Amino acid sequence: MKKVLVFGAFDVIHPGHTNFLKQAREQGDYLVVSIARDSYIIDWKGKKPVHTEEVRRQYVLATGLVDEAVLGDEIPGTYTLVRRIKPDVVCLGYDQDTFKADITEWLRRNLPDTNVVTLRPFRPEVYKSSKLNAAAYRAADDPGFESK
Secondary structure (H helix, E strand, O other): OOEEEEEEOOOOOOHHHHHHHHHHHOOOOEEEEEEOOHHHHHHHHOOOOOOOHHHHHHHHHHOOOOOEEEEOOOOOOOOHHHHHHOOOEEEEOOOOHHHHHHHHHHHHHHOOOOEEEEOOOOOOOOOOHHHHHHHHHHHHHOOOOOOO
């Protein structure tokens, strides 16, 4: 069985995410998604996610595109989850360049048979989480906010 692992926040699931998951699924037989912890998103983006880590995990499972969705490591960069899963392939999004260098080096030293694949973007001018989440963050911060 060829295991595939992907990483992401998946805060507001959109067609870009589903395309990403479909592409990842094509890389193997068993797809595991590592959901970024709330604390990591706060540190990384400087704000709370719209949905909690457990809700985001449930949303990813509800897509029906994944075999397993797990919460990521409490301490980023430790790769405890990667060590446990031992994926054959790690798929990254086109916009995960900073992460790519770090995990590629870690895999080279620790799981050298694991391949890293960068997946194609799906209409990033429309389905970029940071663009879509802007309205969601405003709505979460201001109950009176209405998206136009």
